[in-house]
Amino acid sequence: MKQETQKGHVHTETHKGITTIEFSHPKGNSLPKKTLEELAKEIHFAGNHSETKVIILKSAGEKVFCSGASFDELSAIHTEAEGQTFFNGFADVINAMRKCPKFIIGRIQGKCVGGGVGLISAVDYAIATTNADIKLSELAIGIGPFVIGPAVERKIGVAAFSALAIDATMWRNSDWAKRKGLFAELHENIENMDESISRLANTLAHSSPSAMAEMKKIFWRGTEHWDELLKQRAEISGRLVLSEFAKKAIEKNKPQ
Known part of the structure; x- marks a missing residue:
């Protein structure tokens, strides 16, 4: 199944028990x-579908796994409610991955920034290339890695x-x-x-699907409160993104 999303896509297919979920966007x-x-919807569906035994999360292309939040949408946020709704999107994906009873393998083929590092942190087993440098750039644009923070930590x-x-402009290598x-x-x-x-x-x-589901519960033990925690974190980000500092930084750093 393929869902078109503003010049990007989320594409899901299942073959011999392996469900691959691919996302893409022309801006990195x-x-x-x-x-x-x-x-979030596709991860939830795959997690509850009997044909799926394991999930692979990947992105399109070769050089960039994920460049994080859409700067176009960040710059279009005008109220705290809009900001919280946007950042809740990251909360929903991380919580869907956390609660998914199937193991999720991350295919990390290139560089990753911000929210993308949150996605990597929430997969159960990440396999990467040596080109997969990472950076948490949120502070540099006037916010912080609040929603993804619990997963990364x-x-x-x-x-x-x-x-x-803290060092939000520095790349760390793979x-x-x-x-x-x-x-x-x-x-x-x-x-x-x-x-x-x-x-x-x-x-x-x-x-064994049952054994893997029980293992996943153990691996994620202690995160049961994340439904509420990540919503609270989204509220912080939604407020900070409206600051004058953030608005100027987002415009300055928006990809062309």
């Missing part, structure tokens, strides 16, 4: 509200999350990300990465 695979809605720890969030636990595997090229993803996905597709 950025995430507008509609794409976030479709991602859970994955890499408070110290590494704080370093990323080796740094792997050493901190964000990536489970690193590969020199896309072909090797895809081979490893295929191997793991096929193994999981033939593993």
Whole structure:
């Protein structure tokens, strides 16, 4: 199934128990509200569909996994309610991934910024190429990684999350990300990465669904309050994005 979203898409297909969910946007695979809605919906559906045994989350193209929130939509926010609604989109995707009873493998083929790092943090097993540098750029545009923060902190720890969030203009390379636990595997090229993803996905597709569902509950233990927590964080981001600082920074950094 393919859902068109403002010059981008969310495309889902299932083959031999493996459901692949791909998102795309011409501006660096950025995430507008509609794409976030479709991602949350497709992850929820796959998680509850008996034909799906394991999920692969990927993006289109070769150089950029995800450039984070859509700057066009950030600049179009005029009220706190609109801001909270937009950032709730990230909360909904992370919570859908958290509550999904199937393991989610992340295919990380390139650079990743902001909200995209949140997506990587919420997959259960991330396999990346050595080109997959990361950055949390939110502070540089007058907000902060509030909604995705709990997912990133859970994955890499408070110290590494704080370093990323504070030094918001500095890229960390893929080796740094792997050493901190964000990536489970690193590969020199896309072909090797895809081979490893295929191997793991096929193994999981033939593993016990009940055992994997119970394992996932254990891995995500202690996050049961995130439905409310991430909404509260979205409220903070929705307020800050209206500041004069944020508006100027967003316009200055908006991709052409």
